[in-house]
Amino acid sequence: DGGITQSPKYLFRKEGQNVTLSCEQNLNHDAMYWYRQDPGQGLRLIYYSQIVNDFQKGDIAEGYSVSREKKESFPLTVTSAQKNPTAFYLCASRHTEGWYTEAFFGQGTRLTVV
Amino acid sequence: KNQVEQSPQSLIILEGKNCTLQCNYTVSPFSNLRWYKQDTGRGPVSLTIMTFSENTKSNGRYTATLDADTKQSSLHITASQLSDSASYICVVSPIGSGTYKYIFGTGTRLKVLA
Numbered sequence: 235d236g237g238i239t240q241s242p243k244y245l246f247r248k249e250g251q252n253v254t255l256s257c258e259q260n261l262n263h264d265a266m267y268w269y270r271q272d273p274g275q276g277l278r279l280i281y282y283s284q285i286v287n288d289f290q291k292g293d294i295a296e297g298y299s300v301s302r303e304k305k306e307s308f309p310l311t312v313t314s315a316q317k318n319p320t321a322f323y324l325c326a327s328r329h330t331e332g333w334y335t336e337a338f339f340g341q342g343t344r345l346t347v348v
Numbered sequence: 349k350n351q352v353e354q355s356p357q358s359l360i361i362l363e364g365k366n367c368t369l370q371c372n373y374t375v376s377p378f379s380n381l382r383w384y385k386q387d388t389g390r391g392p393v394s395l396t397i398m399t400f401s402e403n404t405k406s407n408g409r410y411t412a413t414l415d416a417d418t419k420q421s422s423l424h425i426t427a428s429q430l431s432d433s434a435s436y437i438c439v440v441s442p443i444g445s446g447t448y449k450y451i452f453g454t455g456t457r458l459k460v461l462a
Contacts, residue, residue: 240391269452276352276437276452324391337450339384339391 237261240325240340246348247312247319255310255343257325264330266308267337270294271322280323283308284330312345320347350375352440352453360459365428369456371421371438382439383412383423386455392437395423428460 238259247253257266265284269277279292283302297316302308308327312319322344328337352373361367373381380399384392396405396412398421404413409426425432438453 274454276454277450278452279449322389326391336394336397339393341391342389344389 238325238327238338238340240323240343242343243341245343245345247345248348250314252311252313253345255312255323255325255345257308257310257340258306259308259327259338260306261327261338262305263327263338264305265328266302267326267328268292268298268300268308268310269324269326271324271342277324280310319345321345350440350442350451352438352451354436354438354453354456356456357454358457358459360461361428363428363430363460363462367425367428367458369423369425369436369438369458371423371453373419373421373438373440373451373453375440375442375451376419377443379441379443381412381414381421382441382450383410383421384437384439386435386437388434395436425458428458430460430462433458433460 241256267282268280271277278294280298281289281292281300283289286305289300289302299311322342324342325340326337329335355370382397383395385395386392395410396407398405398414400416411424414421435455435457437455440451
C-alpha cells in the first residue's frame with residue numbers, strides 16, 4: 235500500500251524532554267511538510283523540505299527541529315524549548331513537479347505534555 | 349495578510365439533508381483552492397481541487413464552487429450521510445510562494461444526525 239505513515243499515534247512528553255515524531259512515505263514524493271493543529275485554528279506550517287538534505291523553517295519553527303536524510307523520511311523533534319507542545323501534529327507529502335499536485339496527509343500524532 | 353475564513357464554525361443537520369459550507373479568502377493571487385475532509389483524530393483527505401479559472405468541481409455527493417471575483421468558495425453536500433460528520437477545511441495556495449505554501453482555514457465542523 236502506498237501512503238504516508240506517522241508514528242506513534244499518541245505520545246506523552248514530560249517537561250524538559252525532547253521527543254521525536256516519525257513520518258515515512260513510500261509515494262516517491264520530493265516535498266514533505268510538518269504542520270501543527272490546535273483547536274479553533276488552521277493548520278500551521280512548522281518545517282518543510284523539498285529535497286533530501288534540505289529543509290526550511292515554516293511559520294512556527296521555534297522549539298522544533300527536523301532532518302531529511304532520506305527521501306522517504308522526515309522526522310520532527312519537539313525540543314524542550316517548545317513551551318506549549320501539546321497539539322495534533324500532521325505530516326504531509328507531495329510531488330514538486332507542478333503546482334497542481336495533491337498533498338497527502340498522514341493520520342497524525344497527538345502529543346500531550348504530562 | 350493572506351487569510352482564509354470559513355463559516356459556519358459548526359453545523360448540525362439531519363441525515364439525508366443537503367448543506368453548504370462557505371469559504372472566503374483574501375489570498376491573491378492564488379493558484380488553486382482545495383477542500384479537505386478531516387475525521388476526528390485523523391489526517392485531512394482531499395475532496396476537490398480547483399484552479400483559479402475553474403468554477404465548479406464535483407466528487408460524488410460533494411460539489412465545490414469558486415467565484416474568483418468575490419473570492420468565495422462553497423462546498424455543497426448532497427443527501428448527507430452519517431459518515432459525512434467531520435471537519436471540512438478550505439485551503440488556498442498563493443501564487444509565487446515558491447514553497448507550495450498552503451493557507452488553511454479553521455474549518456467547519458459538521459455533525460449529521462440520524
